[in-house]
Amino acid sequence: MPARIPAGSIALWRTQSGRVTASADRCPHRGMRLSHGFVRGEALSCIYHGWSYGQTGECLRIPAHPGLTPPETIRVAAHAVEEAWGVIWVAVGETTAEPPRFEGFVPLRSLTAHADLATLKAATGATAGTAGLDWPAPGAPEIRLLSVPQEGYETLIHVLVPGDSSPAQRIAASRAAETLRRTAEDIQAKGLAPWSTTR
């Protein structure tokens, strides 16, 4: 699937054995987006000509030349990935740091808001936690929000709730997140966020 990190678009995929990989979203052969590709076994294949790549980005196979071992120079960049408590973390550049852990929390849903991060913060009145936002949402359990800037003014929001939340609490949290999105989008549309970044 396609995903976005500050360094650009990536192809996020899971191998048959369950390992998650974040590859640059461009096949070096003819520039096709690799996020349109398909996974077979432990490799990601480009949908255009079927060139396949391993988890470290090396080209494994060029179907037009089945007898050829692809040269090592053909490769796509791969980013470091960690999976913790249901959240996939992708590192931009080299890092030795562990990703934040939200122990006891589970992912509820993800949604895209047509609002930038500053506007979103203003709309929540939330405080910045260890990573993301601790949000005292009205009528819902303690919610953690993880936000990732997308293209333009869009922000992708991942909503996490305590793992022991009841179905009713999860529904309340989901509705609270939708209300938050509407509020943030209203502020963004009215241009009431002079502190927001202009692009």
Next chain:
Amino acid sequence: MIDEWYPVGLFSQLDAVGRRTALMGEPIDVARDAEGNAKVTGGNGRALPACVRYGHVWSSLGTPQKALFAIPEADQPGRRFVDVGVVRVRCSPLRAVENFLDIAHFPFVHTDLLGAEPHTEVQNYKVEIREDEVWATQVKFYQPQAAKSASGGITTEYIYRVPAPTCSVLYKTCPPRPSEWDVITLFVQPLAEDLCDVWPWMALFDDTTSMTDLIHFQQTIFLQDRSILENQIPRLLPLDPGMEIPTRADLTSVAYRRWLKRRNYTYGAQLVAQ
């Protein structure tokens, strides 16, 4: 570049009111005049060159130095001529042509029609420049259903021609008549550097398939191609080596890029690797 002939519409669909379209960023009007001839008008009301050939109206923003390229098969008796229609694609006109010249994508993009795994190998073929046109010959590929008239898989032989920067003519094994070639063309109208209207046209020996089915088959193929063309990065075609990695299967594409560069044809192209 402005002196080339470009397709701007189907002649069979022209009426007196005409249609508003664009050529290389300039709005143009294409209509049929009182005598029944095609009339093309530029953005400032000036009359543009016009000719009608291969089912389409052709025009130019400049002054074409020579007549439109020849397709002798277009005058051959017994062929059916198919106006396939138009597919608008958000990509460079040159990317659309290059994709048309490519066979290695058949098993993955046109699965079970023009190709199928495990038949993915591209055999060696020949590429040359003939009278300032790119020609690829002896191109062979296994196809599960090469044409509407084919029953079952066959190894199809192809000859590709690029007679103009945004046009290609394909000669392909003709299942009902092994001594002849089916002709399938790709005429690309550059609306902008990263937006084009693709007008496929065919001259076939096929007396049994209905016109609707012939058109439907080609439209299916081109819609599959569109899902690729609109997702290539960058949108413009890189003419300099370094940005993309070709293999032996891409010899036609390599020759096409070099030919464009030598002619200094840069509309829809990216020259410096970014």
